[in-house]
């Protein structure tokens with residue numbers, strides 16, 4: 155059985171899915187697909203995902219998009235030995251980040267970081283007292299922000315949290331850091347420019 159993941163390591167939501175798969179021991183075959191490519195706009199791809207976004211999962215003809223939905227699906231469907239990373243409790247919050255750069259948006263990112271500072275202050279994790287898929291979703295974006303030089307000085311607990319994720323998230327270096335490095339090497343200069351102009 156092969157599970158195909160349409161996407162690329164440079165994409166934060168794809169990395170959230172890949173970190174989840176790694177943690178629960180599921181092998182995903184990455185079908186390299188990048189935004190703005192012909193492939194992602196093709197009728198074949200739109201049949202799989204009308205939103206034309208990555209990540210998109212193909213589980214033997216069952217197509218799923220939206221990273222968080224895919225993460226939950228993988229845990230429900232394939233993580234039979236443990237629900238450690240996706241606890242079956244009714245309350246399981248995940249926080250979301252803004253992603254584009256403008257003074258207004260940067261302010262909103264800092265607001266999100268303020269919330270994250272509070273979330274991780276008590277238990278050291280985003281949701282509950284252990285590492286879960288909520289952390290995979292957050293750390294993929296947080297580390298991208300770090301890669302682009304976002305200033306975390308005001309958020310010491312977030313800083314600590316990120317360092318802990320680097321140590322404890324299964325496959326952090328080979329999946330997440332590798333993807334961040336690819337993304338930053340492609341877009342770092344542009345983002346720096348945009349931030350200076352903002």
Ligand SMILES: N[C@@H](CCC(=O)N[C@@H](CS)C(=O)NCC(=O)O)C(=O)O
Nearest residue numbers: 165167189190207208209220221222
């Ligand atoms: N909310 C979606 C966001 C997916 C998303 O926007 N992916 C970007 C790449 S990081 C994409 O596919 N962009 C293609 C496009 O917008 O044309 C998720 O979490 O899966």
